[in-house]
Amino acid sequence: MTLDGLPSNELIQEGLEDLAQHRASVAACLVKIASPRMRRCGMEMILSDDDALNADRELYALLGHEHGNEAHSRYNGFLRELVSFERALEARHRRMRDA
Numbered sequence: 001m002t003l004d005g006l007p008s009n010e011l012i013q014e015g016l017e018d019l020a021q022h023r024a025s026v027a028a029c030l031v032k033i034a035s036p037r038m039r040r041c042g043m044e045m046i047l048s049d050d051d052a053l054n055a056d057r058e059l060y061a062l063l064g065h066e067h068g069n070e071a072h073s074r075y076n077g078f079l080r081e082l083v084s085f086e087r088a089l090e091a092r093h094r095r096m097r098d099a
Contacts, residue, residue: 012085024062063075
């Protein structure tokens with residue numbers, strides 16, 4: 001399934017690349033968080049559902065290191081972007097499945 005046209009698809013693509021290269025990044029953490037829903041939408045993932053369990057803490061720690069006191073607002077902003085991506089992905093998956 002292509003991610004083209006989905007909200008924040010560039011960020012998710014970056015996260016997939018970072019994971020493939022074993023790089024810790026904000027984008028990689030977001031993909032880890034989304035991986036169970038991405039898998040349910042038919043995407044092959046190199047991650048298990050267990051990989052998603054602590055990804056939110058990992059994301060917050062990365063943001064705290066980079067942004068200090070602004071970590072919380074950045075964390076919330078990234079999660080809003082991720083939810084938008086996940087909802088759009090699931091809607092696309094339903095349309096494809098129902099077609």
